[in-house]
Amino acid sequence: MISIVETTPYQDQKPGTSGLRKKVPVFQQKNYVENFIQSIFDSVAGYRGETLVIGGDGRFFNRETIQTAIKMASANGFGRVIVGKGGILSTPAASHLIRKNDAFGGIVLSASHNPGGPDEDFGIKYNVGNGGPAPEKITEAIYARTREIDRYAIADLPDIDLDETGVFSAGDMAVEVVDPVTDYAELMEILFDFDAIRALFSSGFRMVFDAMHAVTGPYAVEILERRLGAEPGTARNAVPLEDFGGHHPDPNLVHARDLYDLMMSQNAPDFGAASDGDGDRNLIIGKGIFVTPSDSLALLAANAHLAPGYSAGLKGIARSMPTSAAADRVAEKLGIGLYETPTGWKFFGNLLDAGLATICGEESAGTGSDHVREKDGLWAVLLWLNILAVRRQSLRQIVTEHWATYGRNYYSRHDYEGVDTDDANALMEALRGKLATLPGSSVEGLTVATADDFAYLDPVDGSVSANQGVRVLFEGGSRVVFRLSGTGTSGATLRVYIERFEPEPSRHDMETQAALADLIAAADRIAGIRKHTGRPSPSVIT
Structure with missing residues (x-):
C-alpha cells in the first residue's frame, strides 16, 4: 500500500558543494528526510522501473534513512534498489555501482569528513546516471522543490534486512543487498598491477592505512591484506562506527596526527595513508615526508603510466582552482590539456564524460580518475603502491626527483x-x-x-x-x-x-x-x- 502524506516545506534544504548537510537532530525533524528525498524524485524524470543505488558511510542515522529511501523509491515507481550490506557503500563504490548497473542514479548518505554521532553531522547527496554528483541545474531544481513541497509518497512496508545479502521484495520493487566491497575490489584489480604490489609487500615493504573507523575499513582489509598480502593489521581503525570512534574522520595532519607522528618517527613503516568518512579523500605520507594533495595529484599524473589501467597515457588533467599549479607543469610536459575548475567534483564530470581528462584532483585531499565519477581515496593509495612497486624507490626519493624536474x-x-x-x-x-x-x-x-x-x-x-x-x-x-x-x-x-x-x-x-x-x-x-x-x-x- 502506498501512502500520500501531506507535508509542509522547510526553507533550509539548499544543497551545498556535496549535497544537503545538517546536524542529525535537524534531519530527525518530522518529514525532513522525506521532504528532501521526494524533492529529488520530483526534480528528475524517467525513473519509473529504473534502478536506484542507495548507501552511506555508516554514520549515525544511516540505517534509518536508508529504510525511508527504500520505501519512498518503491512508492515512486523505481523497479530496483541496490543497497550495500549493512547500509555501507563508500562514495566511489556507489559511483561504480551506478555505472556498472546502468542505474538511473543514486542516493549517497554521508557528510564526508565531518564528525558523526547523535548530535553531529549527516548528509544526503544525489548522484546522476554517470555516477557523479548532480550538476547545479539539478541541485537548484531540488532546492526549488523543497521550498514548495506539499506531499510525499511512501510505501507501507516492513524494513529490509540490510545485514543479509540477497534479493528481497519491497512492494513491486526488488531490493538487492550486495557486498559493498566485491565489485569495487574487482575494478581495482583491473586498474592496477596487483602482482607487482604483492611482490612489493612480500619483499618486506611495510605500510599503515588508517581507516579512521569509517567506511574504507572493510575495503582496505579486503584489498590490502587479503588480496595484496599486506600484514594483518595494516588497516587500522578498520571497523566502521556510527560516531567514527568519537574522532573527526578527516585525513589531514590534525585529525590523523597519530599516523603523521608514526611516519615521522624512527620506527616508521615505508608508507602511510588514510581515508575519510565516506572514502573519497586520502592522506599520503612517506617515511619522514608528507605529500600535499596538490603534489600527490601531480606525482600520480606524472607516473600513472606505470599502472596497467593508465599505460596508454592520460587524455588530460583537471584540478580545482585552489589546487596548486604543480599539475600544470606535468600536463605541459606530457602535451595534454589542463583544466582549472571550481571546487566540487561535479565540475569534473563533464570533462571525464567528454574524454578531455583522465585524472582529476582537489587540494582538499581528493584525487580520482575516469574509472568513476567521484574522488576515490583508496584508488589513490593503490596507484601510489603501484608506482612504488614499479620504481622500487622510497616515496621521498620519488617526490624529490619530481621537484628537481618540475620545481x-x-x-x-x-x-x-x-x-x-x-x-x-x-x-x-x-x-x-x-x-x-x-x-x-x-x-x-x-x-x-x-x-x-x-x-x-x-x-x-x-x-x-x-x-x-x-x-x-x-x-x-x-x-x-x-x-x-x-x-x-x-x-x-x-x-x-x-x-x-x-x-x-x-x-x-x-x-x-x-x-x-x-x-x-x-x-x-x-x-x-x-x-x-x-x-x-x-x-x-x-
Whole structure:
C-alpha cells in the first residue's frame, strides 16, 4: 500500500558543494528526510522501473534513512534498489555501482569528513546516471522543490534486512543487498598491477592505512591484506562506527596526527595513508615526508603510466582552482590539456564524460580518475603502491626527483572554521570590492599582478559558474586564494590557500610555513582576516 502524506516545506534544504548537510537532530525533524528525498524524485524524470543505488558511510542515522529511501523509491515507481550490506557503500563504490548497473542514479548518505554521532553531522547527496554528483541545474531544481513541497509518497512496508545479502521484495520493487566491497575490489584489480604490489609487500615493504573507523575499513582489509598480502593489521581503525570512534574522520595532519607522528618517527613503516568518512579523500605520507594533495595529484599524473589501467597515457588533467599549479607543469610536459575548475567534483564530470581528462584532483585531499565519477581515496593509495612497486624507490626519493624536474610548489591551506556567517560574507564582499584597486599595489614586499573573482566557463556545455573564489596573484607566480567552503554545517569556514613556486632545487628543503611567511602576512592584510573574524590564527593548517 502506498501512502500520500501531506507535508509542509522547510526553507533550509539548499544543497551545498556535496549535497544537503545538517546536524542529525535537524534531519530527525518530522518529514525532513522525506521532504528532501521526494524533492529529488520530483526534480528528475524517467525513473519509473529504473534502478536506484542507495548507501552511506555508516554514520549515525544511516540505517534509518536508508529504510525511508527504500520505501519512498518503491512508492515512486523505481523497479530496483541496490543497497550495500549493512547500509555501507563508500562514495566511489556507489559511483561504480551506478555505472556498472546502468542505474538511473543514486542516493549517497554521508557528510564526508565531518564528525558523526547523535548530535553531529549527516548528509544526503544525489548522484546522476554517470555516477557523479548532480550538476547545479539539478541541485537548484531540488532546492526549488523543497521550498514548495506539499506531499510525499511512501510505501507501507516492513524494513529490509540490510545485514543479509540477497534479493528481497519491497512492494513491486526488488531490493538487492550486495557486498559493498566485491565489485569495487574487482575494478581495482583491473586498474592496477596487483602482482607487482604483492611482490612489493612480500619483499618486506611495510605500510599503515588508517581507516579512521569509517567506511574504507572493510575495503582496505579486503584489498590490502587479503588480496595484496599486506600484514594483518595494516588497516587500522578498520571497523566502521556510527560516531567514527568519537574522532573527526578527516585525513589531514590534525585529525590523523597519530599516523603523521608514526611516519615521522624512527620506527616508521615505508608508507602511510588514510581515508575519510565516506572514502573519497586520502592522506599520503612517506617515511619522514608528507605529500600535499596538490603534489600527490601531480606525482600520480606524472607516473600513472606505470599502472596497467593508465599505460596508454592520460587524455588530460583537471584540478580545482585552489589546487596548486604543480599539475600544470606535468600536463605541459606530457602535451595534454589542463583544466582549472571550481571546487566540487561535479565540475569534473563533464570533462571525464567528454574524454578531455583522465585524472582529476582537489587540494582538499581528493584525487580520482575516469574509472568513476567521484574522488576515490583508496584508488589513490593503490596507484601510489603501484608506482612504488614499479620504481622500487622510497616515496621521498620519488617526490624529490619530481621537484628537481618540475620545481616545487610550496603550498598550504589555512582554515578558519565556524566563523559567523555574516562576518565571513562581509570579508568576502569587502575583498571583491577592492579587486579593481589591488593590481600594482605592494603588500609585505610583494607586488600584486592581478586579482579576480574566479568564474568558470565549462568547455563542454558552455555553462558559467561565477563567484568561485577570490584570487590574488603576485609577480613571480605566487598567489593567495580566498573562498568560503560549502561542506560545513555550523557557521562558515573561510579557506585561505597560499602558494609559492620555487624552481631552484637547492631551495626545496625549507619548512613550508616559513617559505610562505610573507604570503601569509599579505593574505591577512589584504582580506582583514583578524578584523573580520576575530581569529588570531587558523583553526587548521594543512
